[in-house]
Amino acid sequence: MMKITKKTEYALIALKYMQSLESGSVANTTELSERHSIPRELLAKAMQQMARSGFIQTVSGAKGGYKINSDFTQISMDSFLEIMEGPLSLVICTEEHDCPIQESCNISKPLNTINAKMKLFFSNISLAEITS
């Protein structure tokens, strides 16, 4: 349990590789996927999502690709994971408030407390700790 998805995994692999290049270099999806033996199309989705979120910058057209656009020491795992995968929550009631057993649920309070601590844990880890 607690797995991150493949899409996020591929995103991290790409970021790490891009960070190893000279600053400002452009890397494209085909190159990234071949070099790391990961499915091109799925990686492409991850790259697009990261570009939309501003972690990386698109360079469009032929000879295009992506380049790093942000300081990974300033991005937390908490925000990265939430953008890639949605809210970090142990139970659905942390995100939504229409749980069918809400009335008779006796554990939502303590679990939400633990959830907040878990988010804090991930907010203290920077993306750079993975990519550097």
Next chain:
Amino acid sequence: MMKITKKTEYALIALKYMQSLESGSVANTTELSERHSIPRELLAKAMQQMARSGFIQTVSGAKGGYKINSDFTQISMDSFLEIMEGPLSLVICTEEHDCPIQESCNISKPLNTINAKMKLFFSNISLAEITS
């Protein structure tokens, strides 16, 4: 992401209720499922799993059910979750060592470090913090 499964959720709801009863009381699955509006058969699986693991004790036969068998302050979320759901790991390579992209993977080391920290985080939370 990071959701615990329904089975584990139901397990916690049951444990919390059982702990609210007089010490040594027996609770049965039907009663627990009705009281908390949760599917009986799925809860039954959770109870059986907890009994096998020694968290609770089976009382068999008619008027049977389960009673608490352990000190929840001494059980960590880490071990509870691992027993209910399997290894706590962000990536598969923490558990298994036959990842197809192992060769070209550049993130397994930092992720495994973070994984260890996450396990430590959960090992410092006791089951009693939820059920009490």
Next chain:
DNA sequence: TATAAATCGGACTAATTTAGTCCGCGTTTA
């Protein structure tokens, strides 16, 4: 200026995991 190389994003299918159900069995109470 045409072509090739690249991203964009929606729609789709396949695979895997999770959720939930069913049923025949053994045990114990009354």
Next chain:
DNA sequence: TAAACGCGGACTAAATTAGTCCGATTTATA
């Protein structure tokens, strides 16, 4: 001996994740 309980395997259904396909747009360059 019948009813109430847990046991556990097999099964189906639902949801999520993984992976693919394709038509559109942008840009470099031959």
